[in-house]
Amino acid sequence: MTVLRFNTAPEPGLVVVHRGQQYELITSQPHRRRDGTPTVVLSWQSRCATCGEPFIVTTGLSLKDPNRRCPRHHRPGLPANSKRKAYRRGGVHG
Numbered sequence: 803m804t805v806l807r808f809n810t811a812p813e814p815g816l817v818v819v820h821r822g823q824q825y826e827l828i829t830s831q832p833h834r835r836r837d838g839t840p841t842v843v844l845s846w847q848s849r850c851a852t853c854g855e856p857f858i859v860t861t862g863l864s865l866k867d868p869n870r871r872c873p874r875h876h877r878p879g880l881p882a883n884s885k886r887k888a889y890r891r892g893g894v895h896g
């Protein structure tokens with residue numbers, strides 16, 4: 803498994819290829835985690851592996867299996883017209 807990791811925020815415009823898919827860095831923004839640790843949020847533009855539509859994926863300084871698909875195709879096997887059913891949750895926990 804390949805994990806891309808940056809020590810410092812890379813410059814916007816950087817293009818990386820992850821598992822044959824291209825990601826272009828759009829912005830890098832400082833961010834603070836819930837525990838107060840400063841980090842960076844990187845926004846990448848890529849193209850959906852299914853339909854080719856451009857989409858944005860945000861990651862931290864390490865890219866571990868970033869999205870390869872647009873939000874519409876993010877979940878394979880989930881038909882686009884069953885959105886309402888997808889929000890149903892089975893059972894009550896607790």
Ligand SMILES: [Zn+2]
Binds near residue numbers: 854855872875
């Ligand atoms: Zn798509």
